[in-house]
Amino acid sequence: MRPDRTGGVVRFTRDGSIPTATHGELASGPVSISRTTVIRAVTVFEGTVSPVVTGSYLVPSSTVHQDGTGLPGSWGVREGRPVPAYYRMVPQAAVPGATTAEIRAALGALPSISLVVPPEDLWSGSRGIYSNPQEIGDGWERAASLEILQSHGGEPVQLGCGLRMQGGWSRRPEESPKHSFRLVFRKRYGAARFRYPLFGTGTDEFTTLILRGGNNNSWLHPATEERRRAEYLRDTWMRDSYAAMGHPASRGRFVHLYLNGLYWGIYQATERPDAHFAASRFGGTASDYDARNADKIIKGDDAAWKQLFAVTDAGIRSEADYGRIGALLDLPAFIDFVLLNLYGANADWDRGSNWYAGRRRTPSGPWRFFVWDGERTLETVTDNRLGTDDDGSPMRLFQRLRGYAPFVQAFAARAKIVLGEGGPLSPVPAAARYQKLADGLGPAIAAEAARWGAYRREVAPFRTGPYEIYTRETHWRPEVDRLLKDYFPVRTAEMARQWREAGLLDLK
Numbered sequence: 001m002r003p004d005r006t007g008g009v010v011r012f013t014r015d016g017s018i019p020t021a022t023h024g025e026l027a028s029g030p031v032s033i034s035r036t037t038v039i040r041a042v043t044v045f046e047g048t049v050s051p052v053v054t055g056s057y058l059v060p061s062s063t064v065h066q067d068g069t070g071l072p073g074s075w076g077v078r079e080g081r082p083v084p085a086y087y088r089m090v091p092q093a094a095v096p097g098a099t100t101a102e103i104r105a106a107l108g109a110l111p112s113i114s115l116v117v118p119p120e121d122l123w124s125g126s127r128g129i130y131s132n133p134q135e136i137g138d139g140w141e142r143a144a145s146l147e148i149l150q151s152h153g154g155e156p157v158q159l160g161c162g163l164r165m166q167g168g169w170s171r172r173p174e175e176s177p178k179h180s181f182r183l184v185f186r187k188r189y190g191a192a193r194f195r196y197p198l199f200g201t202g203t204d205e206f207t208t209l210i211l212r213g214g215n216n217n218s219w220l221h222p223a224t225e226e227r228r229r230a231e232y233l234r235d236t237w238m239r240d241s242y243a244a245m246g247h248p249a250s251r252g253r254f255v256h257l258y259l260n261g262l263y264w265g266i267y268q269a270t271e272r273p274d275a276h277f278a279a280s281r282f283g284g285t286a287s288d289y290d291a292r293n294a295d296k297i298i299k300g301d302d303a304a305w306k307q308l309f310a311v312t313d314a315g316i317r318s319e320a321d322y323g324r325i326g327a328l329l330d331l332p333a334f335i336d337f338v339l340l341n342l343y344g345a346n347a348d349w350d351r352g353s354n355w356y357a358g359r360r361r362t363p364s365g366p367w368r369f370f371v372w373d374g375e376r377t378l379e380t381v382t383d384n385r386l387g388t389d390d391d392g393s394p395m396r397l398f399q400r401l402r403g404y405a406p407f408v409q410a411f412a413a414r415a416k417i418v419l420g421e422g423g424p425l426s427p428v429p430a431a432a433r434y435q436k437l438a439d440g441l442g443p444a445i446a447a448e449a450a451r452w453g454a455y456r457r458e459v460a461p462f463r464t465g466p467y468e469i470y471t472r473e474t475h476w477r478p479e480v481d482r483l484l485k486d487y488f489p490v491r492t493a494e495m496a497r498q499w500r501e502a503g504l505l506d507l508k
Helices: 098-105 119-121 224-228 236-246 275-282 303-313 319-328 331-341 396-400 404-420 426-454 473-501
Strands: 009-013 037-045 053-057 074-078 081-085 114-115 142-149 159-164 179-182 194-196 204-206 208-212 253-257 262-271 289-293 294-298 355-360 366-370
Touching: 037 114, 053 114, 053 142, 053 319, 074 142, 098 426, 119 142, 142 331, 159 194, 208 253, 224 473, 236 253, 236 331, 236 426, 253 426, 262 426, 275 289, 275 294, 275 355, 289 303, 303 319, 303 396, 331 366, 331 396, 331 404, 331 473, 404 473, 426 473
Parallel strands: 114 253
Antiparallel strands: 009 037, 037 053, 074 081, 114 142, 142 159, 159 179, 179 208, 194 204, 208 262, 253 262, 289 294, 289 355, 355 366
């Protein structure tokens, strides 16, 4: 960096803080960068300060040795005790005897997202969102710089956004130190929409994006059996499978995430299936829709939602009753939604979590469900969730509907298609969809292991042991192979058996 040619000077910072006329280093000449660094710079000329320019410079050989020197030793307080901060990379946790070259290769295997935020907005006990991860609402949104840096060396993209914490149980520090984020695009940060070909299928528009860090069936989960099942692909497979069944599903892309230059692990940049998402798929604008994140209204009201449950709870005794439900609920899409979650044996969905739903208000349309947070799926091949029921949940609707013969007939007819040869939930397509995801993530997973694989043993053992060092070869690869060899080849037949015994299917 050089002094501005107009005669002004350049001030810059390396810690994510905002440079001002008096804060930051003065650039007297080129600034040498030999390690991963974030630079925020302004030009100061005759008392006027220019807009901030932010750039991230990733040097993988230095990232491997990051240790958080100079940063807080704790991330706030939980139940009267400090939450231990953890910034290290442990290369040997990725591959026994790992070299920095192997980790460098893993860090280059995916695009990277760099978030740059004033340090106090992340770590401060009073206002830092990472030190207060369970706080919600507008008061806990912070201004950030977002950069997307492509692994193949394409031009980086940078813009301003709002940054919030995201998730449910994963916000609790004892549950996971690796929290998820929500990116919000607003005019006050630069633009009300982010236009970018994030998923490689043409330029899309986003008002928000979720950076999902993974919680259930992850190497950080408090339960030993879930840590051992970690492979980070289940949720993506569920959403991709719903799309393969012919329905709108939020797209996702694996990325490496950096916070103020610190490597934070593998995340998935994912569309949020809210009212804006529904409008992009079914037409109109977001204001035309009711939208729900499980039991939480995120757009519109709950009048039509209550009507749907009132009609189904009253009982389905006639074609007229069934027709009223069909006007309120997209029954073909709902059948597929249930079929998929039963196939995956979703163990973590009820009235309050892990699904979205939306309906068009103007003109009036039926409710449609969207797959979300399918991390507790694809576990044991004999799992059976047909008895799942909870008032206000998708499965309550299913339990009411399965008592009406025409619905059962429609369910059985569709099940024969999706489970039948070549169907999206038949063995070969289901496994191929999973294999493609594993092939894409496999070259990068060593970086996640180096960042978080040793955490439960070295930093915060919690709930159940043993506490192991989780690695690509001893944990991730065996679980991927188990699903490919022992789950997908037989799950279809197991589903047919369960549904046939329940009177829902006659699959010969």
